[in-house]
Amino acid sequence: MKIKIRKFNQKGNEIFSNFVKNSKKEFTSKKKSKFKVPINIINDKSLTEPVNLAGEIDINKSFENAFEYAVYINDKIKNIDLKKYRWDDGLFNWISAALFPNFFPGIRSGIDEKRVFLSDISKSKWRRHFARTLWEIYHVYKEASLCLLFKETNNFSDELETISKSPIMFSCKGIVEAYSDMYFKKDKGNSGKQTYKRGEVADFRNFIDELYQLELNLDIFRMSKDQIISKLNKAFNDRVEKNK
């Protein structure tokens, strides 16, 4: 079923917030494990507003991975006025509702409301929101973002956790590309796999620690991936070689 993208108004956000809370209760009490799109809410003209130049989305669509979702939604909102909508909770809550089964329940921290509902009063938590953050990573880094988006749409991975807490992994193309060279291997199409395990020497968390050290002293935001990698110790450089 295809619907033109809309945005929730304030009342719509409140109703969707209640829907999320109820879904959480139903999941916790084991009444339900699978959830449907709240069609009555997203279609209600009194709860929503049109978004000029937005495309149609298929609300029955499921995605192979977060990258596929991000490419899809980016195409549907590519013509809208992002100055107006980029930080619009009503738009991204509506998208979250319209593709709800793709995001809820989550694989990790499965019922955290912040993964599916953007609250206007806790903007610092916005990067925990699947529908918006996955789109934004792709919007900023396009093809280079595959290394961060190859997992399921409802998987709040270690990488997303880091991005949600600090912008360092998300603020510079060189860093994303360096991450890709060290910890990701592309397979066919838009799939791939992680090439490290947590706890290994020079794992992803070590990389973030190193970045914080480098960032204090060096202008990493204007560095290329090769410049960044050259500043890391041998264990990280070995990963790059091994990953080739």
Add this chain to the structure above:
Amino acid sequence: MTLLNFTKRIEIFCNTEGNSDISIYANSKNEYFVFQENLSRIKDEISKKFPDINFSQIKIFLEAYRDAFRKETQWGTLDNPITDKIDFFNKKVVIEKDINRNLGEIDSSNVRFRAIMSFNESIIAASEGFRPLPISNKEEILKVQKFKDSQLMGVLEIDMEELFSCNFHTEPPHEGKPVIYVNKKLGIKSDISSDSRIKSLIFSSAFKELIRKSIVDPDNEYKKRLLDYAQTFSETHKWEDLKADKVEVPTDVFENQEINEFIDDAASGYISAFNLLKKYQDQKNEITDDLDAEENEYEN
């Protein structure tokens, strides 16, 4: 993890209450305006900490960001910073052209900025994230951006037998600049920074004397600039007319009524523009409060 700062990175102060190194304003049309005419403190610190780096090799970047979305523009080098300017004499904002100052998808009401000065791969100086000062149009900047007194008069410590004096500097690179000389042994320069009362007394007195001396012989751009500034506070007199019509011998600058009016108006205007009376009073209150607190401590 302990973070180690090897680079001696210097903090840039932006949009602070006192003497900002860089000031940024943003209007509701999503444009921003940058003033970096006050980089002498940064230059002094860089000269001390990085004596081998040429200012022309230090690039200045301004990052506008919201969340993880960043928009970056280079605003010249430390040697030649690109900056918008205030023409205080003609009361207008002079905008530097050829800089893309659109904030893109970020709205001016929630943008944050960060200033970075880098040399090759190293950060030499950086600011914390800060919000721009909101304005409805660029003319509003005139009311907020203050003329920096360092643009008019320098302060130099020397060995001397007086507390302070003023004159025109005799050595390059600022030959001819109005300067307040202060007693080095007594550390008056540092007292000026820490005590507004001392600054108020010295600056208001030196300002008057330097204007008087400049009218007698306005033979360089520094003096003319000082006189132009003084003239902004006079409704009736122009310094060039006074010089031409009223100064036949140097002593006329002490005796001529119109020249004295011009100087008095300038002094009042200067005191008012830099809030010297209020600063004096505030400092006095602060010291009185401290003394009261000390007395109360004994009483308790």
